[in-house]
Amino acid sequence: MTTQKHLFMFFLVICLSISYTQAQEIFISNTSNRTCTSLNGKWQYVVDAYETGGMGGMPIFKNYEPKEKSDRVEYGFTSGRTLWVPGSWNIQKPELSYFEGSIWYRKTFNKENIAKDKRYFIYVGAANYKTTVSFNGKILGEHEGGFTPFSYEVTNLLQAKDNYVIIGVNNSREADYIPSKVTDWFNHGGITRDVKLIEVSKTFINNYFIALDKSTLHLKTKQIKGKIQLTGSELPEKVNVIIPELNINKEVTVNKDGDTEFKLDVKKLELWSPENPKLYDITLTAGDDKISDEIGFRTIETKGKQILLNGKPVFLKGICLHDENPLRKDRANNMEDAKLVLSWAQELGCNFLRLAHYPHQEKIVRLADKMGILLWEELPLYWGIQWGNPEVLKKAKAQYAEMINRDYNRASSIIWSVANETAPTEDRTKFLSELADYIRSIDDTRLISAACKKDQEADGHPDSVYTYNDPLMKKLDIISFNEYLGWYGGFPEECRNKSFKAGLEKPIIVTEFGGGALQGFHGDSLTRWSEEFQEYLYKESIAMFDKIDGLAGMTPWILVDFQSPLRQLPEIQDGWNRKGLISEKGYKKKAFFILKKYYETK
Ligand code: GCU
Secondary structure (H helix, E strand, O other): OOHHHHHHHHHHHHHHHHHEOOOOEOOOOOHHHOEEEEOOEEEEEEEEOOOOOEEOOEEHHHOOOOOOOOOOOOOOOOOOOEEEEOOOHHHOOHHHOOOOOEEEEEEEEOOOOOOOOEEEEEEEOOEEOEEEEEEOOEEEEEEEOOOOOEEEEOOOOOOOOOEEEEEEEEOOOOOOOOOOOOOOOOOOOEEOOOEEEEEEEOOEEEEEEEEEOHHHOOOOOEEEEEEEEEEOOOOOOEEEEEEHHHOEEEEEEOOOOOEEEEEEEEOOOOOOOOOOOOOEEEEEEEOOEEEEEEEOOOOEEEEOOEEEEOOEEOOEEOOEEOOEEOOOOEEOOOHHHHHHHHHHHHHHOOOEEEEOOOOOOHHHHHHHHHHOOEEEEEOOOOOOOOOOOHHHHHHHHHHHHHHHHHHOOOOOEEEEEEEEOOOOOHHHHHHHHHHHHHHHHHOOOOEEEEEEOOOOOOOOOOOOEEEEOOHHHHHOOOEEEEOOOOOOOOOHHHHHHOEEEEOOOOOEEEEEOOOOEOOOOOOOOOOOEOHHHHHHHHHHHHHHHOOOOOEEEEOOOOOEOEEOOOOOOOOOOOOEEOOOOEOOOOOEOHHHHHHHHHHHOO
8 A cells, every 4th residue: 555545544544543532332221211302303414325324535424514615515405305204215206216325414513501410412213224323513423223222322422512423323234133134024214213312310320120020920029120230430329229109219229330239029019911001100300310210010931832921821813914004104213113013913802913023123112011912022143144153143132132131121012022034054053042031131020032934934834734843842931933834935725734743842832824815816725915815815825824732922914014025026025015904005805804703812
């Protein structure tokens, strides 16, 4: 490399190092209960098609603007070109509909009465996929993962006037990402969930984990166990845990690391369940910090082939769901979106939802708590993951930790799933076994499963018995599998002579079955894509699965049609996966009522 290039590289490193304040990424729980300034709304943006982060040799996060007539700047945020936040960029601009790459967003704002005794953080609910956050010309950090929240501190950078947040989001699909390069859903890019400026005390409760200790379920005096994490330089000696309805106001000691653990004896505890989604108001105080939440207490366990909720067998009447509002063609990102799909699920007779294939917005988890709908949650450890890459395992653990940090206190969330349809290679089983152990080490209040595949590779297997001996199943609490007999191979009537054998004494959930139908297209039961074909397939599939010894639930694929670049059959799919029981316009298909009728019998 020539001397000039050496000098240029040296200059670039200096420039970036001056700009890079190592802002520690801190997880801040329950931000809806914090003092926040919403930064949602219109953001200006610059398309960074070659993903350099700069234009004309100038980094975009530096927010250069020409001041003198002779100044040279080769990008700009001022054109009036804006994107709504939250929202995927794909559905907002025709020229961005299939864009995959980097876009830099900018929001400017003033902040009156900045309090000297407070700290300030920029919080992002999710941005897909890799995100660089900068504030007033300083890069704060980079987050990887398209579906989990993250925050960076800006206390020492915040000013009364002319603050600017510049966030670069890159939604390229890469082999060592989670998910990897190919998925059967739309790669919505951008800042897809809320952005907030959060104000907290100098020392504050950044996270807490509170649950019923399952070992006390059958005791007269039950125990609520908890952990509270504090962040800040001056740690208070005590934290108070206040649950007024239980006459609890317990003072607990804080250790030198700012953590604290506690157990609370409770006599009259109303357990959370779908029939009675009881939530308790809980307040935590530490010094001058205070945070409140609504938490339900329940246990979820297995016993032989049964799933026990609060010690009683439960049948999970479920359906799968993507995190998309089909009416808006966008990622779901508000309470209205959550109410829409949960009301459809309730109408279907569901007590259970599989939030496929990635962490959904927090609002749907909190609403499920209130409505009494149980949840299966998962990371997109989906097709084509680099199982032999230790960096990918690190990412999986980091993103799972973020999801557990966010949803630990939600009673509705009962199952963490570690994978979907992954071939049982040695690397994959080692990776997922280690991930399952890691998850259990940070959350022992939920069950672990994975949507597996049958042993037989091709459909039309001569035997009438499908076997499931996936080595991963030994690590799972619940055996789950996807099965599309009658859609991907064979015809619905072949369901009549099939049975299933999973070689372990564990509960079974059928995590996917179904087929496509264009709503309003009618024909006979063998006319592919007709509502009648889908209806017939549901009738035969349900009858087949209902015979499974140890069937503890099912989540057919899927509640609503969703966007997918893999589905391009003209006039029928046109970029939509049509396996929904409801169309993207909100119209129910005939199969909806087949499943509804079945659930009425359970
Ligand atoms: C797969 C996969 C889904 C996909 C579905 C389908 O099993 O898990 O993500 O959309 O089947 O083929 O429609």
